[in-house]
Amino acid sequence: MEQVFPFGFPAASARYLTLYVLTLAVHVVFMHYVIAGTGWLAISGILGLGESSLTKTLRDWMPAALSAAITAGVAPLLFVQILYKHAFYTSNLLLFHRWMSILPVLIVGFYLLYVMKSRQINNWPLVARWAVVLLAFGCFAFTGYSWTENHVLSLQKSEWPTVFEQSRTFYGNAEILPRLALWFVGSVPTLGVLVGWQLRHSQNNADEPIAPAPSVVATASLIGLAGSVLFALVYFFMLDGDVRSVVTGRAALLYFLIATVGLAVQGYAWWRQRGDARWDVRWLGLATAGMLITVIGVSVVRECLRIARLDFAALYAEHEAAAGKSGLIVFFVFAVINALAIAWCVRLVCTRRSAVNARVDSGEVT
């Protein structure tokens, strides 16, 4: 890794690495919404914070967000198989039942989101409502844990035979918890950005002040950012010296700096938003930019750390062979067509909603 990521790799490997990181970043954004959103609902339920525009929005959009997270997760899942086939498949196989259990757990979690959204749940006893939201969060936290465990195990090649022989239900490794904690707390500012835009949109349609949502979201995001820095440091100092040096090495340093700048930008934006009673597009825009470059920067650093711990050069031939397969043009053509169709769907709905809102405002319809 002598050059800035991904330029130091052969063309085929660089191509798949770039696609993997970009698609992973998209998945991460939606996944953060789900994990932090259900976490927020669980905490606000337990603390008895009551129903707010924030909780209503989260409840309403959570099934769609999970759908988006799963759909967006398919692409990186495809590219990770091309890049790290043997390591990825092996860790899947070693975790066996435990790994496969994320599927029924996700299905349960998915349906619980619909239960959370239903009107009937308001008639349920408080304990039952808590149970639903806690269980939903537990399902996604478990899935997150399993992915982290899978990833860490895929990097420990020397341990594979022992793990297999012992048929462990859980793979224990000191890296897992700080890494998971980093994911979890890091998800809060991402949620802040997404839900901030959603709430700002409804703010446009409401006359009354919408505080305290902006300051609550901003404060939570600031705490999330501080927690991210803390757990990133814990994780960093847990790594071996050789691996640690990757972060400041030629391939990852630029992205590490980008991610750091992104964190600072987010911190500034949320600090300014914190004092406003209404959502301010300037601070939301700035936080969005910071979030996006942080997610991309962290995704690349994460990838460099993985590459440093595998014999990546031994995989170049496989990447080259995969790159020799045709179909790329077909993918690009349909990717463009379908992206346009998706944009059209969104535009159609936005236009129609504006028209309906205008009619409501003019008293034409109620």
Next chain:
Amino acid sequence: MDAGPLPYYPINDFGPAMKGMVIGGLGIFHVFIAQFAIGGGMLMCYFQWLAMTGRVPLARKFLDGFFKFLVLVSFVVGALTGVGMWFTTIQISPRTIGMMVDEFHWIWATEWTFFCLEIVAGYTFYRYGSILTDKARLALLGLYSVAAWGSLFWINGILSWQLTPGDWIGSGSLAAGFFNPSFFPSLIFRTIVSMTIAGLAACVVVNLMLELSREEKTTLIQRAARFLMPMVLMPIVGLWFFSVLPEDSRDWVMGGSVAMTMFMTIAVGTSMLIGLYALVGLIGQRLYINGATASLLCALAFAATAGGEFVREGVRKPYTVRQALYSNSLTGEDVARLRQVGSVTHDPYPLENASQYPNEQLKLGAKVFRMQCSVCHTMSATNGLTHLTGTWTMEQKRLNIAQLQRTKSFMPPFAGTPEELEALVQLVTWEHADRPTSWPVSTDTDVLNRIQQWLDDVGTESGLKPGRLLAEAG
């Protein structure tokens, strides 16, 4: 793990279940749900058209109810079981899914773009359908249907390639592999099945709409039943599919393999029952169908799907990718090489319960069983080796396993040394003897020489008729 060119993976023990049963079970469920989502999209377009043109205004009421049902079932379970199929295939045969991903990753990526469109179009309709104009609703449903069917189009190419790779064998061409001989019959057949499932599911949903009168329900059911009409084409498309199957696969369905014949009969029989009821009763005599009968027909459709998918998976044997990868994830070249170096010589994964075997030879046999047999067989449960070889003499076991592809042409050739084969024979015999605590080690060189001779005689090629394979390879 880098000791040999073969990629060794840890192989899990699924207990009494055959691994094929696990992936088959999930696969059938996923296919049924996914096809329901595809046909459901088409049916909703039709109903939207009926509603907006004033032909059946009632269709709007059904549409809004049915779509929520479709979203809750197919989006959630369909999407996750789709990912689940990937994970399960990794558990059963990582090398197979690896080859599929390597060959067709851009096709899969293309399919993903259709899946994204399906989700967006579906959700926008789900959330905002009530405030949209009829034209916009129809456009969204149309996009949803095209995207859902598009997913089928791309995945169908990959799945049918496994069975009939066609000219891909010789050329490696993606187009030849994708538009393989069974691509179109399979695509048309699955499209008809999708419409059938959606039509039947709609009949169930109509019966669940308590706010409708019997007359209203009849109107909607008669319209939904039209989605069953393409079933008249099923025999023709089925015969078309049958005609492009490899000859040996066809032979198994036609009685060569009792299990295949039986499952094929279930698929054909249940489809015929549904088709007859739909065409004669629902469409011809305009009968009413109640919830119980509609549910029963749905169950029959599930049975037909199960039978059909079982046959589609089964007739690929002894391959997972015809002429490229055997069921036990070995290539033809691997077989030849492993005959020389041994199949588990470089396997880095120890046995999970090694202490239960009284000697090293049995441990070797257990590793050979795990590597070469366990993907389709258990030792003593489903499709168990002890049952299959229960009446064989020791010498028969040696000969039959050494010349496995002749013993049964849907078995792959044995891929190991005579020592490994003898270890496997000893293991099976030890299991037959109820696993005694001590067991003699077989070291007779005459035995090993005989096994070597049998292995040399049969060669490393598949047991399928060579002429047929050559013809397929062009």
